[in-house]
Amino acid sequence: MLLGLAPLAASSAAAPDAPAPIEAATSSAAVELVPLQPEADIAAPVLADEAPAPSAPQEAILGRGSASYYAAKFDGRRTASGERFDNGAMTAAHRTLPFGTRVRVTNLANGRSVVVRINDRGPFTAGRMIDVSRAAASELGLVARGHGMVELAVIAD
Numbered sequence: 001m002l003l004g005l006a007p008l009a010a011s012s013a014a015a016p017d018a019p020a021p022i023e024a025a026t027s028s029a030a031v032e033l034v035p036l037q038p039e040a041d042i043a044a045p046v047l048a049d050e051a052p053a054p055s056a057p058q059e060a061i062l063g064r065g066s067a068s069y070y071a072a073k074f075d076g077r078r079t080a081s082g083e084r085f086d087n088g089a090m091t092a093a094h095r096t097l098p099f100g101t102r103v104r105v106t107n108l109a110n111g112r113s114v115v116v117r118i119n120d121r122g123p124f125t126a127g128r129m130i131d132v133s134r135a136a137a138s139e140l141g142l143v144a145r146g147h148g149m150v151e152l153a154v155i156a157d
Helices: 134-140
Strands: 058-069 091-093 102-107 113-120 128-132 147-156
Touching: 058 102, 058 134, 102 128, 102 134, 113 128, 113 134, 128 134, 128 147
Parallel strands: 058 128, 091 113
Antiparallel strands: 058 147, 091 128, 102 113, 102 147
16 A cells, blocks of 8 residues: 555545545645744843853762871861861862862762862872861761762862
């Protein structure tokens, strides 16, 4: 069975039960496109003072590993970047990431996460991936154990 579309003869509309012969070679259809006028002007308001919405920062997963936090004795000492370490700031040490890199650290045990800024080198304990400040460790829930498994993601601005 072959199906196709063909224009209907004028008589088929008047007598639907009497099929009209369709001659595809001699039939033609004319279609006229007429633009429609809108009933009302609908335009989105333009606010000149409003800045474009910032896009969400992109994150690149670095991996998973163990995290620990700085002991109180390091508070006030110089970091590898030259700034003074502040145990109350959201900072961290990583062996290779450039200073100033922002990293999301997520505690895999409880799902809590913080964003820290890399300002020091380390950790120098085997098996550790990152050392965070006491403030970051507290937010992550790492203080009681002293360390925990985390996931690191670099945040690109």
